[in-house]
Amino acid sequence: MAFPVKNYSSVSAAAPVLTGVAQSLQQLIRACLVTGYGSKAVQSLTVSAGIATAVYATAHAYEVGKVLRVTGAGASTVNGERLVLSVTASAVTFAVPGTPDGVVSGSISTDIAPAGWTEVYTTGSVSVFKSSAVEATGLFLRVDDAGALNARIRLYETMSDASTGTGPTPLDSQVSGGLYWPKSGAANATARPWVLIADDRGFYFAADPLSTGRYTLVFGGDFASVKSGDAWAAMVAGNQSDQTNLTTTPDGCCGFSNRDARSGAYIARAHSATGGSVAANRMGAAHNGTASAVYSGGSGYSGAAYPNQPNNGLLLTKPELWSLGLRGTLPGLYHIRNSVGQDVGVGITIDGTDDLAGRKLLLLRVAPPTGAVAPGVVALDLTGPWAR
Known part of the structure; x- marks a missing residue:
């Protein structure tokens, strides 16, 4: 599903940096509106009762309430925009309705979804x-x-x-x-x-x-x-x-x-x-x-x-x-x-x-x-x- 409103801020470690240097705001707006940011490869992804747990090899910078864009999953019901429900240092969870329980294959990655x-x-x-x-x-x-x-x-x-x-x-x-x-x-x-x-x-x-x-x-x-x-x-x-x-x-x-x-x-x-x-x-x-x-x-x-x-x-x-x-x-x-x-x-x-x-x-x-x-x-x- 797509989420109608997305929020971004400097609080996230993955976020663009705003400074008193030329082009910092240009790059920030581009990242939030067009390209997204904070791309990270998923080491493993499993589904249980409609909730996916994505595990990363190293710490991530995602936060509860942010919208992720998931790509590369073998199950099409996993790909797309997903709202982060919970986080640990190296994992996040999000809802994937209609996805069978088990391990999801593919070269999966996530990033902060742009506003479109x-x-x-x-x-x-x-x-x-x-x-x-x-x-x-x-x-x-x-x-x-x-x-x-x-x-x-x-x-x-x-x-x-x-x-x-x-x-x-x-x-x-x-x-x-x-x-x-x-x-x-x-x-x-x-x-x-x-x-x-x-x-x-x-x-x-x-x-x-x-x-x-x-x-x-x-x-x-x-x-x-x-x-x-x-x-x-x-x-x-x-x-x-x-x-x-x-x-x-x-x-x-x-x-x-x-x-x-x-x-x-x-x-x-x-x-x-x-x-x-x-x-x-x-x-x-x-x-x-x-x-x-x-x-x-x-x-x-x-x-x-x-x-x-x-x-x-x-x-x-x-x-x-x-x-x-x-x-x-x-x-x-x-x-x-x-x-x-x-x-x-x-x-x-x-x-x-x-x-x-x-x-x-x-x-x-x-x-x-x-x-x-x-x-x-x-x-x-x-x-x-x-x-x-």
């Missing part, structure tokens, strides 16, 4: 990625990772090579050269924490450029439009300038809700389908607190205490995209209505409840890289499918 995108063009530090989903808008996401601290990101309506395209989002008049996705606060090879959560139509990338536990969360791909058949429901979010050492809020962070300003997020075209790139305001659906601009989970977001007394719960809401009215919502991302402060753990996975029952949610701290601005917390759906 394609890399349509690449030259040097520039790569162009595109969703493989037939229902996607089909826009091209161009990553120019020639810099040390940031990569430059843009969407294009058409492209004929890595440097030639039409219909850029954002336009040069909006952000000359495209938006900035942060990598590192220093131009060196120091590894920086990161998270990437993707489905086959869009992905969130979060970088902690100073390794302070404060992430800037950006997005590229298709969003959930309120307009039926919206052929231009694609957006990119990122910083308007180099903000890797910023002490105030990065304008590209999707964990931030702003009722007033429109910067850091751009949709390919207006709902009328005419013209070019339009700016969008990202706003929490429940952002009715005292502050016009605040992080998810901040005291000015909605004023609800944590936990919410009637149900002892964490209250989640979808962030909305406003451009000439409500255009849609960001898929797979939830803002927190409670004023949580430091009351909830971050970097942990929790079980969804009510409408999100059966899903795993990652809590991630979002904040400027440095400074006194209070951080916020968002929840990212690790299970899916993301509604569009």
Whole structure:
């Protein structure tokens, strides 16, 4: 079976490394979206009651909850994408329904499964990625990772090579050269924490450029439009300038809700389908607190205490995209209505409840890289499918 959402992070020993060196983010995105990573030969594989145990000759770097791609097994019911159920130092287990008990032959290998995108063009530090989903808008996401601290990101309506395209989002008049996705606060090879959560139509990338536990969360791909058949429901979010050492809020962070300003997020075209790139305001659906601009989970977001007394719960809401009215919502991302402060753990996975029952949610701290601005917390759906 295929898993609709896949998650990747720097926590895994097999993961790509994000640094303040050119092309580190380009290579990271390629590994997560297109090629996969962490390939390892399986020494033996046995099946018992629909559960496969893959044993390796040496230690592996796989984790519970990650999706493996299994190839080379003599039993076709073993090959494909498999969710890791348990791990030991040199073995993993995963479900293989319909597979008879016993030893499975073949030259079997596993790796971390990619999200299912394609890399349509690449030259040097520039790569162009595109969703493989037939229902996607089909826009091209161009990553120019020639810099040390940031990569430059843009969407294009058409492209004929890595440097030639039409219909850029954002336009040069909006952000000359495209938006900035942060990598590192220093131009060196120091590894920086990161998270990437993707489905086959869009992905969130979060970088902690100073390794302070404060992430800037950006997005590229298709969003959930309120307009039926919206052929231009694609957006990119990122910083308007180099903000890797910023002490105030990065304008590209999707964990931030702003009722007033429109910067850091751009949709390919207006709902009328005419013209070019339009700016969008990202706003929490429940952002009715005292502050016009605040992080998810901040005291000015909605004023609800944590936990919410009637149900002892964490209250989640979808962030909305406003451009000439409500255009849609960001898929797979939830803002927190409670004023949580430091009351909830971050970097942990929790079980969804009510409408999100059966899903795993990652809590991630979002904040400027440095400074006194209070951080916020968002929840990212690790299970899916993301509604569009």
